[in-house]
Amino acid sequence: MQGALALEHEGIAAYRIAGGSGLLSKGVLDVALVFLGHHEGHRDSLAKLIATAGAKPVEPKTDAEYISALNIGALKSEGDVIKFAAGLEQGATNAYVGQIAALQDHKLAHLFAQLSTDEAVHWAILNNAAGGAMPKSAYLFG
Numbered sequence: 157m158q159g160a161l162a163l164e165h166e167g168i169a170a171y172r173i174a175g176g177s178g179l180l181s182k183g184v185l186d187v188a189l190v191f192l193g194h195h196e197g198h199r200d201s202l203a204k205l206i207a208t209a210g211a212k213p214v215e216p217k218t219d220a221e222y223i224s225a226l227n228i229g230a231l232k233s234e235g236d237v238i239k240f241a242a243g244l245e246q247g248a249t250n251a252y253v254g255q256i257a258a259l260q261d262h263k264l265a266h267l268f269a270q271l272s273t274d275e276a277v278h279w280a281i282l283n284n285a286a287g288g289a290m291p292k293s294a295y296l297f298g
Contacts, residue, residue, distance in 0.1 A: 191278050198271055241282050246275075256272070
C-alpha cells in the first residue's frame with residue numbers, strides 16, 4: 157500500500173507542477189485539476205488504510221525531487237504535458253491491476269480495482285487528447 161500511496165503522491169505533484177507551468181490552456185488545466193482531485197482522494201483513502209493498519213503513511217517527496225526524478229523540466233508544450241501525464245496514468249493503471257490478484261483482502265482488492273479504473277479513465281482521456289491511436293488489442297493494462 158505504501159507503494160500505491162507513493163504513486164498517488166507522484167501523480168498529485170505532477171499535476172500540480174504541470175498545472176502551474178503556464179503550458180496548459182484553460183480547458184486542459186480544468187481537466188488536470190479534476191484529475192488532481194481524484195488523486196488526492198486516492199491518496200487520502202490509501203493513507204487512511206495505512207494508518208488504520210498501524211503504519212505511518214509514506215510522505216511525498218519535494219517538488220524539486222519530483223521535477224528531477226520525472227524530468228518534468230523537459231516539458232516544453234501542452235502536448236508534452238499531456239503525453240507525459242498519459243504515461244504516468246498508464247503506469248499507475250498497470251501497477252494497480254498488477255497487484256489486485258495478489259491481494260487477499262477483498263475490500264483492499266476492491267479499492268485497487270476502483271483505483272485502476274480511475275487511472276484507466278484518466279489514461280483514455282489523455283491518450284485521446286494527445287492524438288494517440290485507439291488501442292486495437294484487448295487487455296490494455298496489467
